[in-house]
Amino acid sequence: MAADRPESRAWWIWSVAVVAYLAAVFHRGSLGVAGTQALDRFDVGPAALSAFTVLQVGIYAGMQIPTGLLVDRFGARRVITTAVLLLGTGQALFALADTYAMGLAARGVLGLGDALMWVSILRLVAAHFSARRYALVATISSALGALGGVAATFPLAAALRTIGWTGTFLLVGALTMAYAAVTVSVVRDTTPKASAPKSGGAVLAQVRDAWSVPGTRLAFWTHFCTMFVSGALTLLWGFPYLVDGLGVAASTASVLLSLLIIGQVVGGPLVGALIGQRPECRMWLVMGYLSLNALSWCALLTWPQGRPPLAVIAVAFLIFAIGGPVSSVAFALVRDYNSLRQVGTATGVANAGGHSATALGVLTVGLVLDMFESMPGGSEYRVAMLALVALLIFGASRTWVWWRRARAEVFAAAQRGEQVPVLLHRHRWDLDTPRREPVAA
Numbered sequence: 217m218a219a220d221r222p223e224s225r226a227w228w229i230w231s232v233a234v235v236a237y238l239a240a241v242f243h244r245g246s247l248g249v250a251g252t253q254a255l256d257r258f259d260v261g262p263a264a265l266s267a268f269t270v271l272q273v274g275i276y277a278g279m280q281i282p283t284g285l286l287v288d289r290f291g292a293r294r295v296i297t298t299a300v301l302l303l304g305t306g307q308a309l310f311a312l313a314d315t316y317a318m319g320l321a322a323r324g325v326l327g328l329g330d331a332l333m334w335v336s337i338l339r340l341v342a343a344h345f346s347a348r349r350y351a352l353v354a355t356i357s358s359a360l361g362a363l364g365g366v367a368a369t370f371p372l373a374a375a376l377r378t379i380g381w382t383g384t385f386l387l388v389g390a391l392t393m394a395y396a397a398v399t400v401s402v403v404r405d406t407t408p409k410a411s412a413p414k415s416g417g418a419v420l421a422q423v424r425d426a427w428s429v430p431g432t433r434l435a436f437w438t439h440f441c442t443m444f445v446s447g448a449l450t451l452l453w454g455f456p457y458l459v460d461g462l463g464v465a466a467s468t469a470s471v472l473l474s475l476l477i478i479g480q481v482v483g484g485p486l487v488g489a490l491i492g493q494r495p496e497c498r499m500w501l502v503m504g505y506l507s508l509n510a511l512s513w514c515a516l517l518t519w520p521q522g523r524p525p526l527a528v529i530a531v532a533f534l535i536f537a538i539g540g541p542v543s544s545v546a547f548a549l550v551r552d553y554n555s556l557r558q559v560g561t562a563t564g565v566a567n568a569g570g571h572s573a574t575a576l577g578v579l580t581v582g583l584v585l586d587m588f589e590s591m592p593g594g595s596e597y598r599v600a601m602l603a604l605v606a607l608l609i610f611g612a613s614r615t616w617v618w619w620r621r622a623r624a625e626v627f628a629a630a631q632r633g634e635q636v637p638v639l640l641h642r643h644r645w646d647l648d649t650p651r652r653e654p655v656a657a
Contacts (some may be wrong), residue, residue: 226344226345228402229340229344229402229403229404230340230341230344230345230353230357232398232399232402232403233292233296233336233337233340233399233403234337234357234360234361235395236296236299236300236333236337236395236399237333237334237337237357237360237361237364238360238361238363238364238367239300239303239364239392239395240299240303240329240330240333240334240361240364241361241362241363241364241365241368242364242365242367242368242372242388243303243306243307243326243329243330243364243368243388243392244272244326244327244330244364244365244368245364245365245368245369245450245451246307246368246372246385246388247268247269247323248368248369249368249369249372249373249376250372250376250381251265253376253381254268254319257314257319257381258313258315258316258319259316260316264316266452266578266582267320268319268320268323269451269452269578270575270578270579271320271323271324271327272323272324272326272327272330273327273447273451273571273574273575273578274575275324275327275328275330275331276327276330276331276571276575277568277571277572277574277575278331278568279328279331279332280331280335280564280565280567280568280571281423281561281564281565281568282564283295283331283332283335283336283560283564284335284426284560284561284562284563284564284565284567285419285422285423285560285561285564286332286560287335287336287339287560287561287563287564288339288422288557288558288559288560288561291405292336292337292339292340292343292403292405292560293399293400293403293404293405295332295336296332296333296336296337296340296399296403297396297399297400297403298329298332299329299330299331299332299333299336300329300392300393300395300396300399301329301393301396302325302326302328302329302332303326303329303330303333303389303392304329304389304390304391304392304393304394304395304396305325305329305389305393306322306323306324306325306326306327306328306329306389307322307326307385307388307389307392308385308386308389308390308393309321309322309325309389310322310323310326310385310389311381311382311383311384311385311386311389312382312386334361334567335560335563335564335567336560337357338354338357338547338551338559338563338567339559339560339563340403340405341353341354341357342551342556342559343405343556347551347552348492349492350492350547350548350551351488351491351492351495351498351544351545351547351548351551352485352488352489352492353488354488354544354547354548355484355485355487355488355541355544356484356485356488358480358484358540358541358544359480359481359482359483359484359485359541360481362477362480362481362484362540363481365450365477366474366477369470369474372384375387422558422561423561423565425558425561426554426558426561426562426565427565429553429554429562430553430618430621430622430625431549431550431552431553431554431622432549432550432553432554432562432565432566433618434499434549434615434618434619434621434622435545435546435547435549435550435562435565435566435569436546436565436566436568436569437569437611437614437615437618438499438502438543438545438546438549438566438569438615439543439546439547439566439567439569439570440569440570440572440573440611440614440615441506441573441607441608441610441611441612441614441615442502442505442506442539442540442542442543442545442546442570443539443540443542443543443570443573443574444539444570444571444573444574444576444577444604444607444611445509445536445539445577445604445608446476446480446536446537446539446540447570447571447573447574447577448574448577448578448581448604449473449476449533449536450473450476450477451574451578452578452582453578453581453582453600454469454472454473454476455469455470455473456597457597457601458472458473458529460594460597461522461594461596461597461598461601462516462522462523462524462529462594462597463523463594464526464529468526472529472530472533473533475530475533475534475537476533476536476537477537478537479533479534479536479537479538479540479541480537480538480540480541483537483538483540483541484540484541484544486541487501487538487541487542487544487545488541488544491544491545491548492548495548495552495638496638496640498545498548498549499545499619501542501545502542502545502615503612503615503616503619505535505538505539505542506608506612506615508535509535509536509539509608510605510608510609510612512531512532512535512536513532513601513604513605513608515528515532516528516529516532516601517598517601517602517605522594522595522598543570546566546567546569546570547563547566547567549566550562550563550566552638573607573611576607577603577604577607580603580604580607581600581601581603581604582600584596584599584600584602584603585597585600588600620645620646620647621647623640623646623647624646624647624648626638626640627640627642627646
């Protein structure tokens, strides 16, 4: 029994932290069902409303590396607690906001809290669980967090109808702030914190050290190209693309969008178990997913008359949904090839990849839609979605480059008799000469 106690404590700490992450995902998606009310409340149009999403995603992407530095310096417990307080404060301010500027400021505070959460959760998982269990626990965390997205749909819509804008957002903001007392009481760090950097140059050096690890570079590009499609569709463009671009009924579009969440909840543990038990397969899984993603876009964008059958759309959206779980491969790479003192910074670097791509995708699709809005029959959406395809091709090409370089390092390390985390078989397309120290698979 005594031997089981540390593991039980780790699961207890994790469960408290993952509830905080679930809350972050809820707050992130809380504007979705409130969009119509927001148009009236702030007296703005759709373009101005989209600025809320762009602001949140931009803050999230920009804060990932600073978050990694903060977690390495102060520990996950402090950063998670701070994130919970910011989330609750931002939502409470949003409840009281009656001007567009106040609404933007409130969502900015909320976005900052959201940005601090996921890297902190991964650092906590890395500290309390073995490397073998890391991938599974990380993907389960992501899957459970996705339930926050479910709570931000039907339940939140019902609350808005029942108690209104101010009452609903004040209530969830207050409950979130109260939960900070739970996180500060239960969550514990187990690894030494990094010493405080003495200057801005030292901070940059810390980031540079993480970026110089080929495993981190591979993780960045893996995350870049696996999660941004589902992110861009979930946060903003999925519903209008389905309704205006593909001619799907609004009620059916809501169900199809829910597949993006259901796929993540179901696929997360399955992907985590696979890459935990068979780490040598993880990059093959990434490449297989990217191929299916590309084929899905080919079907959606080239179908005659631009109206694919509902079954084809559903399968495509399920494939897009798996991108979230597959993106966890990036964090497994970071965990394997960085020290615990640096894993927060490296995780922030990797996590910035997908969210930078999401922000870029959301913005680019919007710009293309503005340019081609006069095209008939939803054709403008077929053109706009090519922006996501272009990002996919670019990210996949960079992932391929760094995968080959990383494999070359592993082969070189094995030849020198060094311990490597993954045993690989050489292929004809592998590089012969390693470029750096052995750091990735």
